[in-house]
Amino acid sequence: MTDDTRSPEMLRAMFSENLRRLAQQHRSVSALCRKLGVNRTQFNRYLSGESVPRPDVLDRICRFFDVDARILLQPLDEIEKSENHPATKTLTEFLGSGAEAIGKSAFSLGFYAVFESLSDTHRMTLLHARPLAQCTLIRGYVSRTAMPDATPQDREIQGLAACSGDTVYMLTSQRGGHNSRVYLISPDQNGTAVHWRGSVVNSADTSNPEPVVLKYLGHDSAAIFAAARLSTNNLAQQF
Structure with missing residues (x-):
């Protein structure tokens, strides 16, 4: 000893x-x-x-x-x-996306089921949000239903989110900058199972924003696996 x-x-x-x-x-x-x-x-x-x-x-x-x-x-x-990049503190203060802003936001640590539209061809994504001091890191996967022939590596999504008052804006992308998306969402006021609503713009078609809804699944990893076992249509019907 x-x-x-x-x-x-x-x-x-x-x-x-x-x-x-x-x-x-x-x-x-x-x-x-x-x-x-x-x-x-x-x-x-x-x-x-x-x-x-x-x-x-x-x-x-x-x-x-x-x-x-x-x-x-x-x-x-x-x-x-x-080592922090010298721009980190400046951007945090300028955007108002630091710990204090995140602490006031309802965009919590955990998993989210995301639907980019409610049409017959909507795209479902399962995302995990991890708040840090400057922003919230986003990671997830496009559902197999939306990309049936793709590998898990190809379906992986990463990005970041920050708060502006009650609004959250997210930038996400698949590997190599493929299918980049910008989301602008706010807390849902309709009293439904949806927790957030807004719009999303795809880098491949910036002139045509799509409606998007997010359902919070909690922080327990078991929730995301349970959600993944449901079909896209079954989840959409909950909204």
Whole structure:
């Protein structure tokens, strides 16, 4: 045993201090707990140093805050981070898309079923949103129904989203910039199963915006697999 061995109490204190600093990026602890999918009482125990999260919850926290598991062992200031581009802070302030804006938005961490129109040929996509300090990272896949002969690699989508008041704008693309899309969506006011409505423009036809709806599926990965087992038409009928 080394001389610098730290007790469980010291490690819990280290994690609680790091987590408090990370949580300060968000105005509402309750909203943060909802986005993380962590019970508020349990989260308070992490903050007070009474306990540390189990591995799957720690992984969720680390991915949400874009840190690694060293937050259990080292102060945040000692953990190496990738160098930020000098434009990051300027763009965040200019666009108003930083942590405070995201914290006020209902565009939460988790999975979304996306329909680009409600016609017979609508295109379904399953997306995952991961909020960071400057924006929200988007990753997902076009459904096999929409691209039956494509490989999962070809169906993969990545992009980013940012907030402007109650409006969220997203830029997504398939690999190599193929089928780039710009979404402009707002919270749905119709009281239906749809959580967001708006329009989307395809880079291949910028003169013809299509209606788009998003249904929030939660942060549990099981939800996306359950949704994937439904046909596009069955999901559309829920709207």
